[in-house]
Amino acid sequence: xxxxxxxxxxxxxxxxxxxxxxxxxxxxxxxxxxxxxxxxxxxxxxxxxxxxxxxxxxxxxxxxxxxxxxxxxxxxxxxxxxxxxxxxxxxxxxxxxxxxxxxxxxxxxxxxxxxxxxxxxxxxxxxxxxxxxxxxxxxxxxxxxxxxxxxxxxxxxxxxxxxxxxxxxxxxxxxxxxxxxxxxxxxxxxxxxxxxxxxxxxxxxxxxxxxxxxxxxxxxxxxxxxxxxxxxxxxxxxxxxxxxxxxxxxxxxxxxxxxxxxxxxxxxxxxxxxxxxxxxxxxxxxxxxxxxxxxxxxxxxxxxxxxxxxxxxxxxxxxxxxxxxxxxxxxxxxxxxxxxxxxxxxxxxxxxxxxxxxxxxxxxxxxxxxxxxxxxxxxxxxxxxxxxxxxxxxxxxxxxxxxxxxxxxxxxxxxxxxxxxxxxxxxxxxxxxxxxxxxxxxxxxxxxxxxxxxxxxxxxxxxxxxxxxxxxxxxxxxxxxxxxxxxxxxxxxxx
Numbered sequence: 290x291x292x293x294x295x296x297x298x299x300x301x302x303x304x305x306x307x308x309x310x311x312x313x314x315x316x317x318x319x320x321x322x323x324x325x326x327x328x329x330x331x332x333x334x335x336x337x338x339x340x341x342x343x344x345x346x347x348x349x350x351x352x353x354x355x356x357x358x359x360x361x362x363x364x365x366x367x368x369x370x371x372x373x374x375x376x377x378x379x380x381x382x383x384x385x386x387x388x389x390x391x392x393x394x395x396x397x398x399x400x401x402x403x404x405x406x407x408x409x410x411x412x413x414x415x416x417x418x419x420x421x422x423x424x425x426x427x428x429x430x431x432x433x434x435x436x437x438x439x440x441x442x443x444x445x446x447x448x449x450x451x452x453x454x455x456x457x458x459x460x461x462x463x464x465x466x467x468x469x470x471x472x473x474x475x476x477x478x479x480x481x482x483x484x485x486x487x488x489x490x491x492x493x494x495x496x497x498x499x500x501x502x503x504x505x506x507x508x509x510x511x512x513x514x515x516x517x518x519x520x521x522x523x524x525x526x527x528x529x530x531x532x533x534x535x536x537x538x539x540x541x542x543x544x545x546x547x548x549x550x551x552x553x554x555x556x557x558x559x560x561x562x563x564x565x566x567x568x569x570x571x572x573x574x575x576x577x578x579x580x581x582x583x584x585x586x587x588x589x590x591x592x593x594x595x596x597x598x599x600x601x602x603x604x605x606x607x608x609x610x611x612x613x614x615x616x617x618x619x620x621x622x623x624x625x626x627x628x629x630x631x632x633x634x635x636x637x638x639x640x641x642x643x644x645x646x647x648x649x650x651x652x653x654x655x656x657x658x659x660x661x662x663x664x665x666x667x668x669x670x671x672x673x674x675x676x677x678x679x680x681x682x683x684x685x686x687x688x689x690x691x692x693x694x695x696x697x698x699x700x701x702x703x704x705x706x707x708x709x710x711x712x713x714x715x716x717x718x719x720x721x722x723x724x725x726x727x728x729x730x731x732x733x734x735x736x737x738x739x740x741x742x743x744x745x746x747x748x749x750x751x752x753x754x755x756x757x758x759x760x761x762x763x764x765x766x767x768x769x770x771x772x773x774x775x776x777x778x779x780x781x782x783x784x
Contacts, residue, residue, distance in 0.1 A: 322682045324784060327695050328777035329405050334693075334741030334770050335391075335412040337707065340379060340447065341369035341419075351712035351737040355447035356454065359434045363456040365426070367434050370419030374766040375705035377447045378435035381423060382512070382524045385471040386572040387767040388416040389540070390642065392478035393582075394775030397646055399482075401782035409774060410482060417479045417494060420472055424501050432468045432512060433457040437523050444725030446710045451722070457519050461504075465512030467526045469505035470533030471572075473498045477540035495544055502537045505530075528574040531561040536575040539582050554583065555594055567601045568608040568618060570639045572768050577605045581643045581650075588654035602647060606670065607660035609640060623686040623751040624676055631761035632745035634691065634769045637677050642772035644674035645779045671783070678776055681743060686751045693765070694740035701734035704757045704764035708739040729757055743769045 337349040340356045359379070360367030371387065373380045391413045399406050423431040436453035443452055459465030476498035483491040513526040520526075535554060542550035558564075563579060570577035580601040586592035587599040611620055619627045628636040648670035651657065658665040676684075683690040683698070690696035693703060703709070710720055710728050715736070720728075742765035747753040753762055 321684075322679060324678075324777050324781040325403070325405075327682055327692060328402065328774065328781050329408075330692060330694055330741035331743070331770050331773050331777055332405055332408045332412055332741065334739065334743075334765070335371065335415070335767065337739045337742070338371045338373075338767055339369075339415060340372055340377075349740070351714065352707060353448045353713045355450060356434070359454055360422070360431070360456055362454065363431070363458070365422070365431065365456070367419070367422055367431055367456060369415065369422065370434075371416060371767050372447060373768075375703065375708075375760070375764045376437070376440050377445065377450050377452070377706060378437050378440050378523075379419075379433065380437075380520070380524050381420075381430070381432035382468045382471060382520070382526070383572040383766070383768050384416060385420060385468065385475040387771045388413060388420065388475035389471065389478045390639070390768065390771035391416070391774060392475065392482050393646075394642070394772065394778065395482045396478065397649065398775045398778035401778040403781070405778075409778075410486065412774075413479050413482055417476065420475060421493070421497060424472060424476075424497055427500065428504060429458050429460045430465065430469045430472055430501060430504070431456055431458045432465060432516070433519065437519070443722035444706055444710070444729040445722055446707055446713070446720060446725075448707075448713050449719050449721070457516055459512050459515065461508050463515040464505075464508040464510030465515070466505040466509045466530035467533045468512045469501055470530060470537040471575075473502035473505060473537040474533070474540040474575075476501065477537065477544040480544050495541075498537075498541060498544070502534075502541055505537065506534055509534075524572065526573060528566070528569070529562075532563075532565075532575040532579065535561045535563055536579050536582075539579055543582070551592075551594075558597065563598065564601055567605045570643060571635055577602075577640070577643055580605060581647050584647070585650045588650045588656060590654075603658045603660075605643070606647060606658045606665055607663075609644070609673065610660060610663070610665060611673075619749060621747070621749050621751045623680065623747075625680050625685065625747065625751065626677055627749045632764065632766060632769065633748075634681065634743055634746040635766060637681065637746065638743070638769050638771075638773040638776065641674040641677045641776050644670045645776055648674070649779075674776060675780060678773075678780060681746075681773075685747070687747070687753060689753070691744055691746050691753075693742040693744070694738055700744050700753075700755050700763060702732075702755050702757050702763065703735060703739065703742060703744055704760040705735070705739055705742070708735040708737045708742075709757060710736075712737050739765065741770065743773060745769070 342354045373383045436455045439452040476494045480491045480494035511526045511530045538550045538553045580598045583598040584602040648667040652667040683696045689698040745762045
């Protein structure tokens, strides 16, 4: 069968074909969006999430310096990094995942970013500079700054923040292989980004990644066991730490090309449950990402010993196909991929990223994905991902973009403290913890446009309440945008 064909012999595949036609054909023409503009805005969003002292070239002008004493209570400098979402806490687990996906976006799709490549690389470095601080002490990873319970009881600008900035860590006696493993993955992935741009910085990132991975592997355990009251229910590790160890090893193998990491992956594939939940990918569950990342080497004909990972990756792709998809994967009437839990757009963007990445790998290898009687071509994977992106950008039943600042209609009342409160320039006086409640409950649009922010999105029925209290639908996060950067870069060059 030709690599770019999709065959449907028999009755069951005909039903699959009908599902594809319903999902893809009855919609506006693909390619009607300005993916380059959306890419620029998706990267700009990260400047609105910056913590610490802002640089002179800061483009989101309504933000100011914030959290300049982070880490002081623990005698360490933990300024910088990103606020994860609409609050003012720095959660290390999702920040590290954000960094890994930003780096992967640059590695695979940087050549398609044009003038935005510089800004994408800067977005990676803003995070890695922080992660280097968070891993500066051997045997310790600082995994959170700020008390989430205290922070969430207030509605304050980060510039006014007076809630507890408690520092939390994992160490030899209090392991956190999940967050440490993801941090190692982020540092290793970023070392590839900077390999030719800044060799000395790249070497620092890689050597730190090795050290942090060794710590994560030697002292095994989930950080939500020792920090349960701190990180749960916010970023509680439900899936276990095993996937992060494999994920980190995969990135260290890619970054260092050392045999020890290849042997680690092969040896621990079963022990660390590489074949579990293969259709999941996000800040907590790395399984689909592990399989797609490792499969590239198999498809290039360089690593037959990783063949089982390719089989898992193929299974993941098949689980997303409309008509034969996995029970945990649904599609809304408007065609949006939907998975149970909050902030659905995190699944849409991360799974779409894997679709385009795997589509690229398959294309170069002249391969298709076998799904029973159906063969899914690289073109089909691209088409499925493009439908998701176009839905985000406005091709949906409500006719609205879910990216702030893109299109004629987009969310006006996003769940985001800095965006919803008057800026320091407009209101120089401090706005206290409870004084901000009037802005939280206001029906008025947010005064500060957080351009590029993609919100949690509509429900399974394509309904969207543009209201701050509905945080699962109206809150943006860094880990929604990070994979979208790569997807938009791909489509800006392949509309």
